Amino acid sequence: MPSFLSPNLIKSQNKNTLVRLQDVDNYKDIDILFLGSSRAYSTFDVRKYRELGYNVFNLGTSSQSPIQSKILLQRHLKRLNPKLVIYEVSPLTFASDGIESATDIVANGALDLHSLELSLRFKNAKVINSLIYRTNSAIFNTHPIAAMDIDESRRKYIEGGYVEVDISQFKLLRSVDENSTDMMTDMQVEAFEEIMELLKENQSKCVLVQVPFVKQKYELHNNAQFNRFISSFGEYYNFNDFEELTSTEYFRDDRHLNLTGVELFNDYLIRELGLMQE
Numbered sequence: 465m466p467s468f469l470s471p472n473l474i475k476s477q478n479k480n481t482l483v484r485l486q487d488v489d490n491y492k493d494i495d496i497l498f499l500g501s502s503r504a505y506s507t508f509d510v511r512k513y514r515e516l517g518y519n520v521f522n523l524g525t526s527s528q529s530p531i532q533s534k535i536l537l538q539r540h541l542k543r544l545n546p547k548l549v550i551y552e553v554s555p556l557t558f559a560s561d562g563i564e565s566a567t568d569i570v571a572n573g574a575l576d577l578h579s580l581e582l583s584l585r586f587k588n589a590k591v592i593n594s595l596i597y598r599t600n601s602a603i604f605n606t607h608p609i610a611a612m613d614i615d616e617s618r619r620k621y622i623e624g625g626y627v628e629v630d631i632s633q634f635k636l637l638r639s640v641d642e643n644s645t646d647m648m649t650d651m652q653v654e655a656f657e658e659i660m661e662l663l664k665e666n667q668s669k670c671v672l673v674q675v676p677f678v679k680q681k682y683e684l685h686n687n688a689q690f691n692r693f694i695s696s697f698g699e700y701y702n703f704n705d706f707e708e709l710t711s712t713e714y715f716r717d718d719r720h721l722n723l724t725g726v727e728l729f730n731d732y733l734i735r736e737l738g739l740m741q742e
Contacts, residue, residue: 479614480505481525482572484625487612491521491624492543497668498522498625499533500552501565503675507721508550510624512730516739521546522625527565529557530655531585535569535578537662549663549670550733553694554677555685556719558648558656563588570594575602585651630723631716647686648693660697671737672700675729679710681718701736703729 484505495518498508504524513520521544523536533551566586570579571594583595614621618630663670672694676682682704694700703709709732714725721729734740 479616480619480621480627481568483612483614483621484523484525485569485573487623487625488521488523488540488544491519493545494519494521495547496520497544497546497549498524498552499528499536499549500524500675501528501554501557502526503554503719504528504552505625506627506629507552507675507726507729508626508733509628509726509730510622510626512734513739514624516734518739520624524552524625525565526568527557527560527562528569529560529562529565530652530659531562531582532565532569534655534659534662535582536573537659538578539574539576541662541666541668545666546668549668550737551659551670551672552675553672554674555648555687555690558652558690560652561649562586562652563590566591567594571598573598575599628723629716629720632722632724634712634715634722635717637717637719648690653693656697670698672697673733674700674702674704675721676703676706676709676714676725678712678715678718679704682710701733703732706732 496513498504498510498520501524505522506524508522508524510520510522523540525532525536528536563586566582566588567590570583570591573579575598579595579598583591586592612621612623614627620628620630622628660670674691674694687702687704691700691702709725709729714721714728716722
């Protein structure tokens with residue numbers, strides 16, 4: 465492509481999404497499905513749940529907002545048929561324009577009517593060009609087949625969708641005095657409501673979980689409004705209410721837990737949901 469077009473051309477560059485969206489085809493009739501953003505795929509460690517005897521998959525993708533969660537469920541829900549869906553939610557994804565996640569899923573996922581629907585919905589150059597790229601790769605059979613390896617320093621793909629990120633030193637992504645833009649958009653709210661209907665029709669129990677932020681980051685958002693909205697849809701656990709989990713010692717940046725935090729968080733979640741099996 466001409467170089468002046470390259471800023472709007474998104475290719476299969478996010479290899480952990482590419483691997484995950486090919487890996488998911490190996491699963492069906494699972495016990496637990498994890499859904500959400502990078503705060504899902506780098507937090508819900510599938511190994512912890514396998515040790516307890518559960519068949520699980522982590523279908524988180526980068527910046528995944530409800531619009532993309534809906535598309536992924538439309539593609540995979542019937543086959544995966546999870547008994548329980550643990551859905552990571554936060555003010556960030558409900559306020560998102562969804563473009564980053566849309567380009568990621570279109571470029572790396574299946575080429576189908578859902579890809580077309582997603583691309584047309586946004587009417588955005590990057591998303592449309594991702595569809596063009598993905599169509600071209602299908603026609604010329606150049607879409608990569610991923611090994612279970614993402615070739616990224618200090619990041620390891622674990623079969624079943626989890627990405628282990630071996631970074632312990634805390635780094636603030638943005639100044640804590642940033643202006644928060646956490647107004648939920650109508651299109652994200654609509655998609656979320658449709659997700660809840662899809663899960664209800666499939667008779668999959670859904671638990672809504674907010675993974676903790678660093679305390680200073682969490683306090684930037686209109687949490688009371690968001691928490692009221694989310695809790696109106698059913699069982700909701702906001703782990704920012706657990707003071708121990710919001711300390712910077714458990715984070716690699718202001719929104720992602722480090723490995724120590726991941727271990728501690730999953731222990732809390734397993735206990736709170738009563739997932740220990742005799």
